[in-house]
Amino acid sequence: MRSIRKKPSLRSRFISRFLRYHSDKQRTDKALTLPQVRESLAKQTRSYKPPKNVRIVQIRENGVNGEWQIPKDTPPETCIYYLHGGGYTIGSPVAHRPMTIAIAKAANTRVFSLDYRLAPEHPYPAALDDALQGYRWLLEQGFNPHQIVLAGDSAGGGLALALTLKLKAINEALPTAMILISPWTDLTLSSDSVEENDKKCALLNTFILEDCTRAYTNNEGLKDPFVSPLYGDLSGLPPLLMYVSSTESIRDDSLRLTEKAKSSGVDVTLHLWPRQPHAWPIFYRFMPESKQCVKEMALFVKTHIYEAPSTS
Numbered sequence: 001m002r003s004i005r006k007k008p009s010l011r012s013r014f015i016s017r018f019l020r021y022h023s024d025k026q027r028t029d030k031a032l033t034l035p036q037v038r039e040s041l042a043k044q045t046r047s048y049k050p051p052k053n054v055r056i057v058q059i060r061e062n063g064v065n066g067e068w069q070i071p072k073d074t075p076p077e078t079c080i081y082y083l084h085g086g087g088y089t090i091g092s093p094v095a096h097r098p099m100t101i102a103i104a105k106a107a108n109t110r111v112f113s114l115d116y117r118l119a120p121e122h123p124y125p126a127a128l129d130d131a132l133q134g135y136r137w138l139l140e141q142g143f144n145p146h147q148i149v150l151a152g153d154s155a156g157g158g159l160a161l162a163l164t165l166k167l168k169a170i171n172e173a174l175p176t177a178m179i180l181i182s183p184w185t186d187l188t189l190s191s192d193s194v195e196e197n198d199k200k201c202a203l204l205n206t207f208i209l210e211d212c213t214r215a216y217t218n219n220e221g222l223k224d225p226f227v228s229p230l231y232g233d234l235s236g237l238p239p240l241l242m243y244v245s246s247t248e249s250i251r252d253d254s255l256r257l258t259e260k261a262k263s264s265g266v267d268v269t270l271h272l273w274p275r276q277p278h279a280w281p282i283f284y285r286f287m288p289e290s291k292q293c294v295k296e297m298a299l300f301v302k303t304h305i306y307e308a309p310s311t312s
Helices: 012-026 036-045 099-109 125-142 153-167 192-197 206-217 251-263 288-306
Strands: 054-061 066-069 079-083 111-116 147-154 177-181 238-245 268-273
Touching: 012 153, 012 177, 012 238, 012 288, 054 099, 066 099, 066 177, 079 125, 079 153, 099 111, 099 288, 111 125, 125 147, 125 153, 147 153, 147 288, 177 288, 192 206, 192 251, 238 251, 238 288, 268 288
Parallel strands: 079 111, 079 147, 147 177, 177 238, 238 268
Antiparallel strands: 054 066, 066 111
């Protein structure tokens, strides 16, 4: 584990205060409904225009929904398979474009960002089924598992890990490496940091976590490894790069995962940052800390997809 000792930037502190204010409102009678939260997020993301040298290709094919984000001159045989966060109830590939496109450009590879079904309209296992279908679709397009990096943030990070456990369980080829940003790996909410950082975390609190857990699972089967991958058999997983902040409610989901994965022989690198917002790399347009993380993630991607064997 690598602990980053930098103090949060002024922009980071401002964004943390802004996010904390709005997440605290969710505890009150002024809380937004889920459709209102989704519409608010959609409005916030409409202002971002992809760079002219990045092509966006919408995919609606054989039950797979998502989009390609393809920087100019990227090789056709490599990709990042990205699963967005949002507590399994909100979020989209569009909302994550600033960060995923930045990683794609820095890593010189294309991104396929999956638009999986959301709860409560589509509870577990809909998201996992969609993630598996999307991965198989990539293989059908000719991508080799050794040249796919699987990535995700928050619930998407947990979903990415659950997908890898599912692939292992059904004896299908695993991706060459994984990137998890503030992954939500334990929906039992039993990590000590859930209570410890309840008032510190920018973006998440116990109310929100409990609400999302109920929407996704109806509070059933919370220790199922495909719901809470922290409880799965982690042996044989590909190299793993993770990011988490010291003040996140789900900080210990990453710390516990790192300890368990290492004891299972997995190559794990965890970057623990001080006092950053939950899943802060997604705020790529606004925070210098996000830009540094994107550079590191891009280097990790290039190391694994361009030095990996070309055949399985």
